[in-house]
Amino acid sequence: MKFVDEFRDRAIAERIVEKIKGFDSFRVNLMEVCGTHTMVIFKQGLKGMLPENVNLLSGPGCPVCVTSQEDIDKAIELARDRKVIITTFGDMVRVPGTNSSLEKEKGNGADIRIIYSPSEALKIARENPAKKVIFLAIGFETTSPLIAASLLDAQKEKIDNFFIFSSHKLIPPAMEALMESKEVRIDGFICPGHVSVTIGSNAYKFIVQKHSIPCVIGGFEPLDVLQSIYMLLKQIKKKKAEVEIEYFRAVHPQGNRIAQELVSRVFEVSDVSWRGLGIIPKSGLRLKREFYDLDAEEEFRPKIKKSKENPDCACGDVLRGVKKPTQCKLYRRICTPEEPYGPCMVSSEGTCAAYYKYG
Secondary structure (H helix, E strand, O other): OOHHHHHHHHHHHHHHHHHHHHHOOEEEEEEOOOHHHHHHHOOHHHHOOOOOOOEEEEOOOHHHHEHHHHHHHHHHHHOOOOOOOEOOOOHHHHOOOOOOHHHHHHOOOOEEEEEEOOHHHHHHHHOOOOOOOOOEEEOOOOOHHHHHHHHHHHHHHHOEEEEEEEEEHHHHHHHHHHHOOOOOOOOOEEEOOOHHHHHHHHHHHHHHHHOOOOOEEOOOOOHHHHHHHHHHHHHHHHHOOOOEEEEOOOOOOOOOOHHHHHHHEEEEEEEEEOOOOOEEEEEEEEEOHHHHHHEEHHHOOOOOOOOOOOOOOOHHHHHHOOHHHHOOEEEEOOOOOOOOOOHHHHHOOOOHHHHHHHO
């Protein structure tokens, strides 16, 4: 199959690994900030193929995982309104809140429906005019254009029972926050391919200019990831810092202008809270004032008590690359995919789930 089989060729993978082993004179920490990259690395056994001097760190690349506990609790409170239908991507349902979860609320009678695109949520709103339909809008720059398009459709069709609860996050500011914190030494970033299709490679230039940290935008097949690592090592050895595109079959420097314009019509940048990282300036998206009639927070004003995370859950540290899942006292002992104590074990893109299933 074109663009699949040729990126899974074992012989080529072994040749790239041999080239990587040639950079054995220095140790590096390379961070991927995409949950799909994390799953590929573990599922394909790429860590085991790399030499010991190349250490891969998983960053805040899972949108479900980085959603703040406060936002989870607000979503749970919204679900308790029996006049409301909550629509959400599947992983969100099982994320533990402070005292409950969407899964538990569904068991108590809440109308919570798993969907696969924002257009499905809009369809449910059309079909249920007597109910108020809220879409839990999480995700990075990949999903925000689709949600923006759905909001524009709702406004055009004058659908007055459709709302979104926006918990959108932007990846480049999170990368900046990681660099500023200096908790972990990061020598290079494997940048997210899906996000970069939308925002383009130019969005990462400030990372190399301000911090002199090389960036390579990688695709999602095993050879993509290995080639991205090789490209980073070449930059590091030459003491260069550039933004390179390995995933050139999908990513361009300027990104997708149509998608960017859709987002800018509907959203504005805001300061938002990330699990494990706290409030990061200009790292989220909120609806512009002219779309407040579609904003679930503006419409429902969910009131919650103080949100609390499980103090024994190391998910926040895992998202910053400070700890590995195996260093969490809950991991595998009582926290499993069947009974998760934190979102990193819930999400299919979570680092803890990747370690548990493939590590």
